[in-house]
Amino acid sequence: MDRLIVRDCLLPQISRVLEEERPGTVSNQPLYAVFRESVDNGIFCGLATAQDVMQHPSWIFADLTEHRESKCVSLDMSVDRALRTMDQHDLDALPVLEQQSFVGVVTRQSILNVLLQRERTLLKQTRILNKRLAEEHEQIVSWSEKLAKLHEASRSLLTVLAHTSIQNDLLQIGIESLAELLEARYGAIGILDASGELNHFVYTGINAELAERIGQFPQGKGLLGVVIQNNVSLRLDDMSSHPQSVGFPEHHPPMKTLLAVPIAYHDRVYGRIYLSDKENGELFSKQDEDLAFSFAHSLSLVLDNAREIEEVKQARQSLDYMAHFDALTDLPNRTLLKDRMDQAISQAQRKQRMVGVLFLDLDNFKVVNDTIGHTCGDELLKSVAQQISDCLREGDTVARLGGDEFIVLLPDLSDTQDAAKVANKILELLNSPFDIGQHEVYASVSIGISIYPHNSKNMEGLLSNADGAMYYAKKLGKNNYQFFTPEMNRSAQQYIKLEKYLRRALEQNEFVLHYQPQVDVKTGRIIGMEALIRWMNPKLGLVNPADFIPLAEDTGLIVPIGAWVLKTACKQAKFWQQNGFPIRVAVNMSSRQFHQIQSQQQSQHPLLDDVLNALDESDLPPELLELEITESILMQHLDTTMEILNALKNIGIRLSIDDFGTGYSSLSYLKRFPIDILKIDKSFVNDITTDPSDKAIVAAITVMAQQLKLEVVAEGVETLAQLEFLRKLQCNFVQGYYFSKPLSADDGYAYLLAQDDLNRMGASIG
Numbered sequence: 064m065d066r067l068i069v070r071d072c073l074l075p076q077i078s079r080v081l082e083e084e085r086p087g088t089v090s091n092q093p094l095y096a097v098f099r100e101s102v103d104n105g106i107f108c109g110l111a112t113a114q115d116v117m118q119h120p121s122w123i124f125a126d127l128t129e130h131r132e133s134k135c136v137s138l139d140m141s142v143d144r145a146l147r148t149m150d151q152h153d154l155d156a157l158p159v160l161e162q163q164s165f166v167g168v169v170t171r172q173s174i175l176n177v178l179l180q181r182e183r184t185l186l187k188q189t190r191i192l193n194k195r196l197a198e199e200h201e202q203i204v205s206w207s208e209k210l211a212k213l214h215e216a217s218r219s220l221l222t223v224l225a226h227t228s229i230q231n232d233l234l235q236i237g238i239e240s241l242a243e244l245l246e247a248r249y250g251a252i253g254i255l256d257a258s259g260e261l262n263h264f265v266y267t268g269i270n271a272e273l274a275e276r277i278g279q280f281p282q283g284k285g286l287l288g289v290v291i292q293n294n295v296s297l298r299l300d301d302m303s304s305h306p307q308s309v310g311f312p313e314h315h316p317p318m319k320t321l322l323a324v325p326i327a328y329h330d331r332v333y334g335r336i337y338l339s340d341k342e343n344g345e346l347f348s349k350q351d352e353d354l355a356f357s358f359a360h361s362l363s364l365v366l367d368n369a370r371e372i373e374e375v376k377q378a379r380q381s382l383d384y385m386a387h388f389d390a391l392t393d394l395p396n397r398t399l400l401k402d403r404m405d406q407a408i409s410q411a412q413r414k415q416r417m418v419g420v421l422f423l424d425l426d427n428f429k430v431v432n433d434t435i436g437h438t439c440g441d442e443l444l445k446s447v448a449q450q451i452s453d454c455l456r457e458g459d460t461v462a463r464l465g466g467d468e469f470i471v472l473l474p475d476l477s478d479t480q481d482a483a484k485v486a487n488k489i490l491e492l493l494n495s496p497f498d499i500g501q502h503e504v505y506a507s508v509s510i511g512i513s514i515y516p517h518n519s520k521n522m523e524g525l526l527s528n529a530d531g532a533m534y535y536a537k538k539l540g541k542n543n544y545q546f547f548t549p550e551m552n553r554s555a556q557q558y559i560k561l562e563k564y565l566r567r568a569l570e571q572n573e574f575v576l577h578y579q580p581q582v583d584v585k586t587g588r589i590i591g592m593e594a595l596i597r598w599m600n601p602k603l604g605l606v607n608p609a610d611f612i613p614l615a616e617d618t619g620l621i622v623p624i625g626a627w628v629l630k631t632a633c634k635q636a637k638f639w640q641q642n643g644f645p646i647r648v649a650v651n652m653s654s655r656q657f658h659q660i661q662s663q664q665q666s667q668h669p670l671l672d673d674v675l676n677a678l679d680e681s682d683l684p685p686e687l688l689e690l691e692i693t694e695s696i697l698m699q700h701l702d703t704t705m706e707i708l709n710a711l712k713n714i715g716i717r718l719s720i721d722d723f724g725t726g727y728s729s730l731s732y733l734k735r736f737p738i739d740i741l742k743i744d745k746s747f748v749n750d751i752t753t754d755p756s757d758k759a760i761v762a763a764i765t766v767m768a769q770q771l772k773l774e775v776v777a778e779g780v781e782t783l784a785q786l787e788f789l790r791k792l793q794c795n796f797v798q799g800y801y802f803s804k805p806l807s808a809d810d811g812y813a814y815l816l817a818q819d820d821l822n823r824m825g826a827s828i829g
């Protein structure tokens with residue numbers, strides 16, 4: 064409150080008199096302001112009191128004012144000072160002057176009156192304030208009670224944090240508390256599942272029967288859909304007027320006001336809460352909305368926590384799954400197989416029974432992978448896994464060890480022949496082709512069988528023996544099954560050893576090329592040499608190509624080996640050329656070289672890369688290089704093969720078909736592919752002089768080749784008679800022991816020199 068000054072306490076009325084007047088003539092007033100000349104704007108002379116008048120009734124006012132001490136105060140003087148002045152001079156009133164002019168009078172009484180007035184006002188205000196305070200206190204108490212209840216409800220929700228799933232009864236307590244707190248007639252909590260459907264729905268204010276009739280809330284429609292989809296709260300005073308007030312099922316009690324809040328954590332909406340119609344008919348307030356929102360927030364924490372726990376649980380489950388199952392085929396892996404095998408063995412031991420272990424390996428999986436790609440390869444493995452699983456009995460296990468290796472575990476066998484029956488069933492099953500993408504793929508298997516307790520008493524032994532038997536089955540031409548025998552073990556061990564050594568052979572420089580001359584039948588001159596690989600291993604000795612080429616093809620090692628052969632053969636041919644023998648070198652190609660996958664970084668097929676590198680490095684003219692391909696290479700992946708062959712042809716390389724007549728011999732490809740030479744297989748040449756059908760075949764091939772303007776090389780010529788016969792047929796070139804066995808590079812060169820001498824001396828070839 065402002066400081067009190069004299070201006071605030073002026074006496075409302077004061078009698079103004081002239082100095083010459085006599086008090087008796089004026090009305091009886093407590094105080095007179097005395098002026099000279101005029102009462103309005105005359106000179107102020109002083110104050111006269113009723114007491115003065117009483118004491119000196121016959122005096123004029125001039126006498127009275129002169130007689131009195133004259134003290135005055137200003138308008139801005141504080142009342143304290145004015146009162147002090149009055150005290151000092153023993154006065155009850157003081158004139159108030161402003162710039163010498165009289166403006167009024169202040170008295171003890173007038174000051175007191177103002178003070179009293181002020182106090183009254185203050186009191187009144189204090190009373191009002193007190194009343195307000197009391198009301199606010201009451202409200203604070205009620206709000207803190209509400210908050211306490213809300214916290215109680217939230218707390219009960221938060222207790223579920225330790226649980227993995229939301230429990231309906233907790234949600235029920237939640238919605239009941241919230242509806243009670245906000246005095247809402249109806250309330251419901253709806254929680255969505257992962258697919259967005261309401262899977263928890265608790266309600267209050269409606270009975271179970273009605274709830275049943277209400278049934279599911281259609282998702283995404285109407286007001287509640289808006290709350291969920293837009294993650295916003297809604298507070299409506301009259302739902303019916305809202306354009307989106309559809310979405311409540313038809314049996315839902317009519318509702319007027321609505322408060323709906325999303326249950327959301329960050330941007331993830333878990334569901335929504337709605338409350339409707341306050342009991343007292345009031346509208347939902349902002350505070351109600353805040354409370355509901357705070358409750359929904361607590362609930363969202365619970366739900367978010369539950370989601371996280373669920374995710375961790377699933378991750379754990381999938382880790383567990385990954386530890387025991389193969390991710391590609393969903394079959395048990397080695398770890399789980401071990402468990403099952405241990406169980407089967409101990410049971411068989413107790414019951415005096417047998418356990419069968421079938422080791423399966425797909426026959427040409429690597430080729431499939433290389434030719435139609437890894438994705439199709441994976442598809443094939445999945446289909447094979449499925450087929451094998453489908454044909455087994457319930458207690459049997461099929462597991463994938465990795466790659467294209469599967470194990471079938473047959474516990475509780477009473478007869479070893481039962482294992483053979485299963486193996487037969489699998490072989491038959493895999494006889495039909497699989498549709499993989501746009502390809503029809505055949506996936507035969509080789510199966511090795513070992514039996515507990517005959518072949519081993521533990522898992523490692525049984526697996527290793529079944530593996531050995533499987534190798535044996537492969538050796539016997541694949542697509543069959545073999546029971547383990549100790550001899551097999553030895554041959555399997557040898558195969559494994561061979562593979563181990565073969566992997567190191569290139570870097571250890573263990574390969575050499577031998578060369579077998581090819582002779583022009585007419586002139587007797589050497590027109591080329593076929594490069595034939597030899598492997599000299601310090602431990603194994605000389606290994607024949609027939610013994611390691613199939614293994615190199617199976618393992619894919621043929622690709623780097625083939626690249627080495629190309630380089631070495633080209634260098635050798637360059638040497639011959641530089642030394643006066645511009646003859647061709649013929650190099651055998653494997654299908655794996657043709658069916659390598661071209662990576663995105665490679666601008667051309669890897670085989671073309673290898674060939675061009677070999678030519679570049681050796682500086683050999685392309686026409687002195689001949690590539691021998693088999694009929695089977697031509698038959699697979701026609702488009703890619705055709706592309707590669709055309710590219711090779713464009714470079715100027717000569718192309719021949721090896722072992723002609725032994726394969727599919729589809730004559731149409733002879734026209735379609737850019738072939739230069741046919742090599743008649745030595746099996747036909749062998750009996751050409753004695754076997755009329757071989758004779759006819761070789762004759763037919765030669766005539767056909769002549770028609771197609773292809774050159775013919777007959778392989779495996781061992782005798783003069785064979786040579787003569789071929790000469791008559793006008794076969795162009797011959798190759799065989801009759802002229803020479805494959806020779807080392809040095810011997811080959813010596814042979815060239817010797818033949819050259821002979822030719823110069825005019826000797827003929829036979």
Ligand SMILES: Nc1nc2c(ncn2[C@@H]2O[C@@H]3COP(=O)(O)O[C@H]4[C@@H](O)[C@H](n5cnc6c(=O)[nH]c(N)nc65)O[C@@H]4COP(=O)(O)O[C@H]3[C@H]2O)c(=O)[nH]1
Pocket residue numbers: 579594595596607608609612625628651652653721722745778779780781798799800801805
């Ligand atoms: N009985 C008899 N045999 C004869 C006669 N003349 C030649 N031979 C043999 O017949 C095989 C001819 O090679 P191929 O049909 O291409 O058959 C080859 C070829 O398919 C493969 N091979 C050899 N070297 C390579 C190579 O560098 N790469 C590839 N991919 N395969 C190769 O190994 C197979 C066997 O090669 P080799 O053991 O060197 O056996 C050679 C050769 O020594 C004969 O008058 N009588």
